[in-house]
Amino acid sequence: MASHILSRLALSIPVLFGVLLLGFGLLKLVPGDPAMVVAGPMAPPEVVARIRTEMGLDKPVAVQFGLYLVRVLQGDLGYSMISNTRVASELADAIGPTLELMLACLVWSIPLGIGLGTIAAAHRGRALDRIVIAISVLGVSTPIFFIGLLLMQWIGYRWELLPFLGRAGPLWTLEGLRHIALPALSLGLVFIGPVARMTRTAALEVFNADHVRTARAKGLKERTVILRHVLRNALIPVVTLIGLQAGYLLGGAVVTETIYSWPGVGRLAVGAILANDMPLAQGAILVLAVSFILINLVVDMLYAGLDPRVQRR
């Protein structure tokens, strides 16, 4: 198990390098001159030129990337061009709310998705199955910003049931919970669909497996058969697919945070890109990419825990 995790960690190093390279490259391609941003619109050309030299923007791109890599490895993500604060500390402030949002989303959407998928599979071809399929198709095909705006418009604005702007405190306070409800609901709603569908497909396959017939032949109650023998085995592919959906989740978080002014990494990234704040944008992208890698690492570990056949390899 430990060596399994270590080898997974080693594999993530080239991925991280690629992420840094891509993040760096993308921001180089974005129109706009960071030196002009720092200097301000009224600055004379020689000031802009001096700032450009100070920031190392006059050096060849490869050298700039090398310097960037060295700084990142030292934990130095630079300073935001807009607020002139350390990028690392801005990100540190934003990671908490983003983790909160993910947790608040996953904690209800994954169990619900898995539950709905299992119910659908157990009622294959009947009304309940069709209803679950309809819900999940709707969930899969509705863009998250649309769901977010609808919820905001009706639950938040028209009916004034829940606040829809910003964060009011940690999760364990009532206000904190009230504020995270709508963002977590929006993000979770789009996640239920894929999870329910995957679970349904995986469970249907397991329902026909010989070992489920064996479980029934033992006289186990149907509920036990479903929970212990169908669901448990169906979770193996579902967990893998949830890992593959991690990108979807992170992308959804960026949109959700932006819509609801949730002070997380996603909103920070969008704001930084729009403001041409290169160091901050690079830092935010790096954090999102690392989360993606971490999510997949957790998924890998879960997978090895769920399927005893994996550990031997």
Next chain:
Amino acid sequence: MTSDGVLTLDGPAPDVAPEPAPLLSVRDLRTHFRTERGLYRAVDGVSFDVRPGRTLGIVGESGCGKSVTSLSIMGLVPEPPGIRAGGEILFEGEDLLKKSRAEMEAIRGDRIAMIFQEPMTSLNPVYRVGDQIVEGLRRHRALGAGAARERAVEMLRLVRIPSPETRVDAYPHEMSGGMRQRVMIAMALACDPRLLIADEPTTALDVTIQAQILDLMGDLQRRLGTAIVLITHDLGVIAETADEVVVMYAGQVVERADVRTLFADAQHPYTLGLLASIPRLDESRSRLQTIEGAVPAPNAMPKGCRFSPRCPLADSRCLREEPPLRDLGPGHQARCWYAPIEEIRA
């Protein structure tokens, strides 16, 4: 060999004096399936008895209804598409077809157990084999975790798995097919069932392993007194293990006899065809004997005798009228207008 007065009797076999009362008595069982192409009569009026401590062999080609018969006894036919269309399955005097789902769950794995054809896939890959045995034990017996585990080890020893104390913690993928089938048998026998249904238990195994598994089953039967319904398409397996034999064709019993009578004096052309298709070492044949044609499609059952399209003896009566199961001697019945047949075996 055969009685002169041929009775036409479609019901139970006449009681033979020294036999104990049957443990399982299947009477005119009809299990049908509703399919897109119409009603499929997978089991269509099947009757047989299984006596305590004895082995009944059910033989037939794929699709003859032998597996559906066994699943019907277990109450494992999915409904829908399955339909309980009639008959009764009397087990220790109670009709299993009238039991509720919960009542059947309580009987399955306890008084009636089943092992299946595919040992490679019949165990759940994510649980240790010991836990899978324990699960069934604790479902039916008030055993603590420790006692149940001890019983599981004991069962593994009983089915001759080497070092059962460590193998109890193995996962199925760490075992060979033969070992897994032993685990299946251990699991099935864990609660001392009165009846064990074995659906092609050796078909997926090597010939040497087959013999070991059959030996094991016979040995356990002698020790534990379990009645066995052995379903197979292999007459060799029947010859080695069964006391009585039921031959099925297209959802019906076409011949029923004790094993000696069946091999020495089969009376249905289908049984004779099956016997003739066993290759023999003492004859030189360039081609293996086969029964011409194929099992009729479920939606295209012949009107008269179901075997008539493939039967060398079929005449116009066979095509017109379905023969009943007729008594030919003590415990021997065949569903053929021509029975007793002496001439065609010459």
